[in-house]
Each structure stands twice: as structure tokens, then as C-alpha cells.
Amino acid sequence: MVKVTxxxxxxxxxxxxxxxxxxGYEVIGTFNAGxxxxxxxxxxxxxxxxxxxxxxxAIVPSPFYDVSQQKIRVKNYRRNDPxxxxxxxxxxxPSTNLDTFDGLxxxxxxxxxxxxxxxxxxxxxxxxxxxSNRYQTFGIEDPRITQxxxxxxxxxxxxxxxxxxxxxxxxxxxxxxxxxxxxxxxENKDVVIFPEKIHGLYYALHRPSLKSVGSPxxxxxxxxxxxxxxxxxxxxxxxxxxxxxxxxxxxxxPIRTKDGWLEIYHGMDAQSRYCLGAxxxxxxxxxxxxxxxxxxIVEPEADYEKNGFFGAVVFTCGGVVKGSKLQLxxxxxxxxxxxxxLDLNDLLSELSETD
Numbered sequence: 303m304v305k306v307t308x309x310x311x312x313x314x315x316x317x318x319x320x321x322x323x324x325x326g327y328e329v330i331g332t333f334n335a336g337x338x339x340x341x342x343x344x345x346x347x348x349x350x351x352x353x354x355x356x357x358x359x360a361i362v363p364s365p366f367y368d369v370s371q372q373k374i375r376v377k378n379y380r381r382n383d384p385x386x387x388x389x390x391x392x393x394x395x396p397s398t399n400l401d402t403f404d405g406l407x408x409x410x411x412x413x414x415x416x417x418x419x420x421x422x423x424x425x426x427x428x429x430x431x432x433x434s435n436r437y438q439t440f441g442i443e444d445p446r447i448t449q450x451x452x453x454x455x456x457x458x459x460x461x462x463x464x465x466x467x468x469x470x471x472x473x474x475x476x477x478x479x480x481x482x483x484x485x486x487x488x489e490n491k492d493v494v495i496f497p498e499k500i501h502g503l504y505y506a507l508h509r510p511s512l513k514s515v516g517s518p519x520x521x522x523x524x525x526x527x528x529x530x531x532x533x534x535x536x537x538x539x540x541x542x543x544x545x546x547x548x549x550x551x552x553x554x555x556p557i558r559t560k561d562g563w564l565e566i567y568h569g570m571d572a573q574s575r576y577c578l579g580a581x582x583x584x585x586x587x588x589x590x591x592x593x594x595x596x597x598x599i600v601e602p603e604a605d606y607e608k609n610g611f612f613g614a615v616v617f618t619c620g621g622v623v624k625g626s627k628l629q630l631x632x633x634x635x636x637x638x639x640x641x642x643x644l645d646l647n648d649l650l651s652e653l654s655e656t657d
Contacts, residue, residue, distance in 0.1 A: 304599050304652055306644045311421050313606045313638035314631075320350055320413065320425045324374060327352040327365075330408055331611055332425070333633030335415070336445035337554075337620030338454055340476055344622060346415040346423060346631060346639060347430065347445045347456065351611075353408040364394055364405030366440055367433035377405060392612065392636075401513065409433070410441035412458065414476065420622065420629055421641065430479075431471065437462050437484055442469065446619050448495040448555050455528065459491045460484065466511065468493040470528070485529060489513065492520075492551030495528070496563065496588065504528055505588050507537065507552035507565065518549035520567065522589050535589055538567075538581065545571050545598040546579060553578060553618040554630065558585070561650050562592045566630065568617050569598070576615040577601040578632070582653050593653040600632070600642060610635025 317329040331351035338345045354363040354376050362379040379386055379394055386404065387395040393403040412431040415423040433442055440461040448455040453472050456479065460469040465488025473479040486493055489511035496505040504525045511518055520538040523531040540547050546569025554566040563583040570576050577598035584590035602614045618632040626646050634640045 303597065304644055304649050306600055306642050308604065309421055309641040309643070312604065312640040313634060314421065314641055315346070315348065315415055315423055315425060315639040317637065320348075321427050322352055323350070323411070323413075323427075323429055324352055324354075324365075326355055328355050331410075331637050332413075332415075333636055333639055334444045334617055334619050335631060335633070335639055336412075336447040336456060336458075337622060337631050338447040338449060338476075339622060340454075342418070344417045344420040344423075345447075345476060346417075347447060348413050348415055348425065348639065349410050349443050349445065349633070350413045350429070351408040351410045351441075351636075362388055362394060362407060364407060365409040366405065367409070367438060369436050369439060374409060379405070406440050406461070408441075410443045410461075412442060412445055412456075415639075423639075430476070431456070431458070434481075437464060437467060437469065439463065444491070444617075444619055446494050446555055448497050450497060455495055457485065457493055457495065465489050466491050468508065482529060485531060492553075492568075494552040494555050494565070496556050497558070500586065500588065502526070506531060507556075509551040518551065520550055520552055537589060538591065538594070540569070544596070545569055545577050545601070547572055548574065554620050556583070556588070557621075557623060557628070557646075559646060559650060561654070563588050564646070564650070566599075566618055566621065574614065575602055576617055578616055578618055578630075580649055580653060582650070595653060599644070599649065600630070602635070604634070604640075606638055606640065607634040610637035612636035616640075 320329045334349045335346035368375045394405040415425045417423045437460040443459040445458040457470045467488045468486035470482040471479040492509035522537045524533045525531045548570035550569045556563040565581040578600040579595040582592040621630040
């Protein structure tokens, strides 16, 4: 078993530490952050979830970005309306079709948090990336950040009535960014882009969200320009009776090691717990799997990981390598950010023993 040491400062960032961006709203989540290093600082690009403050328990508000008015508006639902199901605190679902949703109970956008030591963070008061078009009307979620040269690729789930797809913007200074558009159309999420070209091609892992047949599993794709992706191939499936038997998805940006590309991914078990495991891919051909962890390496154990807006969840979008150590940053229970450290050599050694 790989030793994982949680940061003593955990949780690193809580909703109470982020000032609401919208008047009359409350912050209910600061979690699932993309990770980057820039000018000596560790940056966490937080998914910040806010919801309107409503004193009437009979009302369920659903905020959304109105493209025509270019601002946030709220649609109110009656909790006793038989046409809708409110059992999931995150969504408002039609009673006749619980596989989709009519609205969300919060709106997410992306905000930067900064640290000099990787343990103590201050959260910017304003958003960095905010919903801006028809593909983002229900919000933007779960960013990852890949640095290639001096350019940082920031990509995230864009949520709207049209579905959930993956959107890309690029920045060089984390002050402004260029919009590159939708790179994976709905239904798709959990995209991670490798940090360098491999034999002249960019590679990405992604997770189609199947609604008819099949399971939510990890695929791999190629591109020569980061915008248009092809040669899609199935990479990794769920495993019955394992910690990742329910669904899986890529988590952290892949890390080049001497033994292969190391990918920290998430999986859901039969009890709907989200845990983290490891995958090792061939350096020259990342569509080839070298090893996969039989056991999870991080699972919900601490109180802040077991209890929150959606409990029993650890979910990573990135980490920072410091020598032989991996500082892994992860969202916990869809509410807070946390950090943990593990030894890369220990993890690679354990993976080498995996059948």
C-alpha cells in the first residue's frame, strides 16, 4: 500500500473563505480545482459553486446564465410540483426522466486561489473564467490545466441544456485568456491533455457519458492542433467487484516518469464512493496500458471527505511534482479543497507489481 500523507492544513480551502461573487448568493463549494505553477506560486483554479439565498423552503431556485441578457437569472421551482424530482440536492430532474435534468441548484464558475508554499492559499475575490455562451448556461466545472511551453491550456466541463461538453481556453499570464471553443461535444467530460507531443501528436484522455449501452469509461484521442480530435479508442473499463466498478474518469494531468505516463484517475465503487487510483501508460504509445492499481490509493476517510454537499468523494484535477514527491490536490465531498503527498517511486514500484 502506497503511503499517502494528507496535508495537516486540510481542508485547504472552504466555501466560507470565498466571498460570494453575486449579490444575494452564498458560496456552497470551492472544489475540484485545476492546478498550475506560475511565477513561483501554486495556483488552484477553483470550481466555485454559488446559489441564491432563499428563505422559503417551498422554493427551489435554479440559477442560469441568460445569453441574451448576458447575466445570471434565476428560475424558481415549487418543491411540491409533481412534474419535478428534487431528491438530488444538485439537480432538478423531470419526474418522467430521471436520467436528465431541467436545471441545477447552483451555478459554477472558475476562480483563482494562490499560494507561496502550496499549503496556504488566498482566494481571489473575482472570477477568472465565467459562463459566457450557450454551451455554459448552467455553469462551468472541474477544470484541468496543462502547460505546454509558456502556454497554459485550461479546459473544463461546459454545462447547458444542450449537454455537457469540454471547452478550451488558453492563457500565458492568468490575467486574460483566449477562447478556443468546444473541443469535445456532449456528452463528454473528464478530459486531460498530455503535457507534450508524442511523435508529433497531442493526446487526450476523455470520458464519453453513455446513455444507451456501455459504461462511463476512459477513452484516448489524438490531435495535431489541440482543437480537432480523432482516432478515438477505448482505453480503460470499469472492473466488477473492484473500487472502480461503477464509473471511471481521468483526473490529474498525466505525469512523465521513467516508467511511463502516470495518470491518477477516479473511480466510483458499488457504494457510490469516489476514490483515486493510478494508471501507467507507455511513453511512446499512451494507448498501451502498462499497469493499473488493484487498490485505490486515496479514498474518503477524513470527515471533510465523507461529509459535504455530496459525501464520500475524493476527486482530483491535478498535482505538482516536487522531486520524487507528488503533491496531489483534490476536491472533497463536492465542497472543499484538500491536499496530500505521496512518493512517486513508491507508487511506481507498487504498479510494477500489478498484474
